[in-house]
Amino acid sequence: xxxxxxxxxxxxxxxxxxxxxxxxxxxxxxxxxxxxxxxxxxxxxxxxxxxxxxxxxxxxxxxxxxxxxxxxxxxxxxxxxxxxxxxxxxxxxxxxxxxxxxxxxxxxxxxxxxxxxxxxxxx
Amino acid sequence: xxxxxxxxxxxxxxxxxxxxxxxxxxxxxxxxxxxxxxxxxxxxxxxxxxxxxxxxxxxxxxxxxxxxxxxxxxxxxxxxxxxxxxxxxxxxxxxxxxxxxxxxxxxxxxxxxxxxxxxxxxxxxxxxxxxxxxxxxxxxxxxxxxxxxxxxxxxxxxxxxxxxxxxxxxxxxxxxxxxxxxxxxxxxxxxxxxxxxxxxxxxxxxxxxxxxx
Numbered sequence: 001x002x003x004x005x006x007x008x009x010x011x012x013x014x015x016x017x018x019x020x021x022x023x024x025x026x027x028x029x030x031x032x033x034x035x036x037x038x039x040x041x042x043x044x045x046x047x048x049x050x051x052x053x054x055x056x057x058x059x060x061x062x063x064x065x066x067x068x069x070x071x072x073x074x075x076x077x078x079x080x081x082x083x084x085x086x087x088x089x090x091x092x093x094x095x096x097x098x099x100x101x102x103x104x105x106x107x108x109x110x111x112x113x114x115x116x117x118x119x120x121x122x123x
Numbered sequence: 124x125x126x127x128x129x130x131x132x133x134x135x136x137x138x139x140x141x142x143x144x145x146x147x148x149x150x151x152x153x154x155x156x157x158x159x160x161x162x163x164x165x166x167x168x169x170x171x172x173x174x175x176x177x178x179x180x181x182x183x184x185x186x187x188x189x190x191x192x193x194x195x196x197x198x199x200x201x202x203x204x205x206x207x208x209x210x211x212x213x214x215x216x217x218x219x220x221x222x223x224x225x226x227x228x229x230x231x232x233x234x235x236x237x238x239x240x241x242x243x244x245x246x247x248x249x250x251x252x253x254x255x256x257x258x259x260x261x262x263x264x265x266x267x268x269x270x271x272x273x274x275x276x277x278x279x280x281x282x283x284x285x286x287x288x289x290x291x292x293x294x295x296x297x298x299x300x301x302x303x304x305x306x307x308x309x310x311x312x313x314x315x316x317x318x319x320x321x322x323x324x325x326x327x328x329x330x331x332x333x334x335x336x
Contacts, residue, residue: 034282038298041298042212047190047216050208
């Protein structure tokens with residue numbers, strides 16, 4: 001005889017499985033008995049705000065867009081942190097100022113790198 | 124079981140119900156509208172869902188942005204001929220059971236723009252409409268009234284038998300003809316399974332079937 005201390009676990013497992021399968025089974029029985037399935041070409045078509053979708057969803061994205069993502073991150077993160085820095089600037093200790101400067105330099109370095117790659121020039 | 128016995132039992136704290144009642148109760152209590160507005164009536168529809176009018180009291184607060192999850196289409200506003208195919212397509216993409224409320228004069232008949240070359244003269248030419256709300260635009264109370272009427276209609280539907288609603292009948296269609304842009308008008312100009320032209324010539328009344336003259 002197995003150890004009866006695992007009985008609650010088995011009951012819980014069965015209960016959980018029943019909770020998941022029960023409604024699906026009920027829906028299946030309901031559909032068989034009362035509500036017939038009515039699928040069609042339009043109903044099964046891809047939903048795109050009522051318009052017929054054109055082309056494939058599996059299209060290629062140019063990997064060059066990573067530059068824009070990185071530059072966006074530079075300015076975005078900078079803007080998020082610069083304002084609190086400016087507000088709390090008067091109460092900074094030397095260590096805090098250095099930490100802040102390191103952070104800013106890291107971001108500016110990214111900007112300089114982007115400048116050197118010539119991605120910021122408008123062409 | 125007759126109604127008298129049922130109410131008597133309910134007074135004693137016993138709830139007796141049938142599968143049909145339970146099913147209808149479930150359907151009418153969770154009518155989720157499609158998140159979709161066409162013109163100024165949509166503003167009233169939005170107002171009806173907000174705190175002042177609070178459509179959520181009747182189980183319709185969840186406006187679904189996808190037809191896959193919606194039960195009710197509120198055609199709120201002027202349906203232009205440019206938009207009509209999309210409206211019908213959206214209706215086709217909704218799963219059964221699905222209902223339509225035609226909100227405002229424009230959705231019923233074209234309203235003040237009826238003479239316009241680009242305005243559809245009623246969405247009921249293409250899809251079956253359950254409740255019409257007149258008004259230009261109807262107030263949110265009118266929409267709530269229409270909603271209650273739709274709930275009443277659902278409550279009276281049968282689960283089996285010849286009078287059962289469309290979604291329980293395998294022989295009845297779930298998709299309707301989507302019109303296409305023709306040279307001068309939409310093709311077809313109406314779905315004759317759904318809509319019959321009203322009788323115009325009174326002298327043939329009774330001799331001919333409505334709309335077949």
